[in-house]
Amino acid sequence: MTITPQWKDELRARISLSGVIGRTTKLTKAGREWKACCPFHSENTPSFYVNDDKGFYHCFGCEAHGDVISWMIEQRGLSFMDAIRELAAEAGMEVPAPDPVAAKKAEKRATLIDVTSAAQDWFVERLASEEGRAALDYLKARGFTSATLREFGFGYAPDDRQALARVLSRFDEDMLVDSGMRIRTDDGAVYDRFRGRVMLPIRDARGRVIAFGGRILGQREGIAKYLNSPDTPLFDKGRTLYNLDRAAPAARQSGRVIVVEGYMDVVALAQAGFPDAVAPLGTALTETQLEMLWRMVERPILCFDGDAAGQKAAMRAISRALPLLKPARTLGIVHLPAGLDPDDLVRQRGPQAMEALLAEPASLLDTLWEHERAAQPLASPEAKAGLKARLMTHVEAIADPDIRALYRRELLDRFSAFAFPPRPPRTARTGGSGRFPAAAPAPLSPGAREALRGLVNGGARHSFLAAVMAGFVRHPTEIARHVEALSRLARHDPKAAPAIESLIELSETLDSRGQSAISASQGIPAPPVDNRYAFLREGTTPDEAREELAEAVALLVERPALEAALAATIARFESDPEGSFAEQVRLREQLTTVDERLKAFGRRKAAPAAQGRGPAAAAGGSDETALAEDPSAAGEMD
Structure with a gap:
């Protein structure tokens, strides 16, 4: 598929930018332009302007700038091609035809979404049935309200290896396998992937169900507590953030996005009044996910569990972020109390405890220094030299030369202050008085x-x-x-x-x-x-x-x-x-x-x-x- 500059110019010419933006943002006429309070950051005085003649919007407060296509991507959270298709339909234009391979992939993807959507509807029905009573009781025991269960689409997968094959019999077996809903073994046997689990749909940026996460009920030896869909033509776990479809609009209003470890933490935070939370899906944060976060805000806040595993997860994310740092692009780090995850914190201490932590996140640099200083005992010169080597390894991973130089200077200053603290003045005992007056400096060679x-x-x-x-x-x-x-x-x-x-x-x-x-x-x-x-x-x-x-x-x-x-x-x-x-x-x-x-x-x-x-x-x-x-x-x- 080739979207030429000429084609995009024609698309922009046919679309009223103020008309598109005005659907979600209240615009006021200001001469030949329109003005509004910026939808990308919080403000009380309008600094966001829309110019239909020139075809762009601009905020003099946060520097947000773009055309109608970038508006659909940044404000609506659509992919480039989805934005193009939606605008082209409005403008009455034909999108240039894709090549046959791409067309086939797109058709397959659209069909597989039919499978996951049908599965989601059935899981929701099962949760409301007598069969799902235990799953519903479990969710209520965790404090989730009925409104939260509906908003996030909780469901239940019965403990039956062939249930989906019967319920979704209108779809080919291959489609059920390709969508990740069923598993085919080497000997040809096929059975449901999710059985006896509380189900939670995973949606893309447009809100379409593309995968699932399931939590087992009770404790069953040899069975993972949490299970996610595998990578499919619909779902790439390294390129997907759970709750992105809801968190992106919320983040544009709050100027903040919170990254937690699991989807249950996301749900708990949303119910407690923090709708701008997302989570990776069973892996450490990837470079692609970090880029997605930075497109929303300049400083995403990592909020991982207070245990050792949570701290390791935070350091893995930091290590991947260092090469990608740029001016005005960093991370904030929240250290939760030991033994607590975000869900525990808001239930035990209330939303105000979480808000207090989010208000003062540690900087990425502070976190690096504290982590490496606490990593090993530093009682010997060799151990101190090891601390310095570890710090400089982090510094060398930073690609931006100015940021690398600033990190090196700051970390070396901290290391020097730690490893070479000022020595007390040299003293000499005098005449039995017990006093130690300062001695003169040693002679110079x-x-x-x-x-x-x-x-x-x-x-x-x-x-x-x-x-x-x-x-x-x-x-x-x-x-x-x-x-x-x-x-x-x-x-x-x-x-x-x-x-x-x-x-x-x-x-x-x-x-x-x-x-x-x-x-x-x-x-x-x-x-x-x-x-x-x-x-x-x-x-x-x-x-x-x-x-x-x-x-x-x-x-x-x-x-x-x-x-x-x-x-x-x-x-x-x-x-x-x-x-x-x-x-x-x-x-x-x-x-x-x-x-x-x-x-x-x-x-x-x-x-x-x-x-x-x-x-x-x-x-x-x-x-x-x-x-x-x-x-x-x-x-x-x-």
Whole structure:
């Protein structure tokens, strides 16, 4: 089937966009346009506009934007082809004919839906009969109301291996097997898949029954408590979310979608006032299901059981989500009380307990950190190194370079604060008084003194790297956080290595308690005040200095590392020209991004500094100005 751009243009021209949107959203005329409160997010003042002349809608609040086809997909939850067919029927247009294979598949799918729909009607009848009394009692004992049972279509499958064959005799046996309702064994025997179970229909985004889930009544050894339909031409469990047909419209109003482990949790939450819940179907969340969730909201909330299995399920979902993260696309994580699932929580503690948890979900990053820190005892250096390795494995799975860099920085900061906590001041016992006055910093070695003297006394005009090093001298407690990054920089920049190595060597001897990081008695004065940088400015808070130093180190380290990788890639061009070229393109793009960040850093820091120094200083230029013009200057030493 070929849906050409010309055909879609003709379809849009024949359809009134405001007429389609106005069926479910109240529109008010505003000049040549229509306006409304946005149906994609909650608001009190209209920011959603529909323009029939241009054929698009746009929300100035949440940036929702599209044409009549995307409206049918995003607001109605239809697939692309279903949206095309419905609009074409309204416009009186013929949908381009599919190829024979696709047509045959579509015909078979439509016929199989007849089978599952007929089975659903019969299961509902059985639940209301004397035969289904035990199943109905079980559902009522779980607290489900009659309205909930009707809304979700609960039914009952009798404990009979041939019941469906008799009831659905108008359908061929092959159709019953292909729809997943019956099982054919290798020896040719055929029998009903669902027997003696409470039945729950699984619907697609259009609300059509495509599969079933069944729960056994009581405990029967060797029989699974829950059983789902197998994958069929109708049903792909990795591409289906239970309750999506109801949750998608609700999520567009609430701005939230809740992901729980099972369909009974979904039903319990819906009855408790949470209609925006969905569940995977017997598998961990797949990449396709995550994409479906992100089409509804920017931050789906994972709400898995409080036991070990539930936490593992959450981590599996997080691992699959990491490579797919993009700006404004993440996950929230709710940790339920131990031993409780969502159904238990709302029954035992009420909907308000669930609402309180949903109001403050943990971030994906916080969950990664807490999970890995608690995964193993961390009593030895080797165990701590293992924690860092696990964290960096997660980071490397992130495809987006900016998000990956931010995760790396944040997790390394947390690791450094955990693994290298500030040590108490060195003390010495004196004269039996029982007091421990602070000892003077250890003497500097001649080599270290010379390296740092050249850095700190190198003149008023430091290079970017020199300023960063002086910042560490002024704030020595920050050195431990960046030892690994500084060591990498020393390997990539031999000219900077002596000062970096001396700084790391002295990280435990610098006096972090006094006004000067290096005392004048040792021959090294503290770095001069420099208002161009927060970490060299008087009155800067530790948090401000820490944040700016971390940003500066990330910039210093990333560029030479990329340059080294680019050089290695160029060197293997002859042996792998195609792979080398593709890698060069990727690395050069990353270098451009880093250079832009360096320029932005320079401009951002230079502007306030120039204002503080007056017109003469501003006119004279600064290192930041040079940095904005030539990012490679960031790695030079005076």
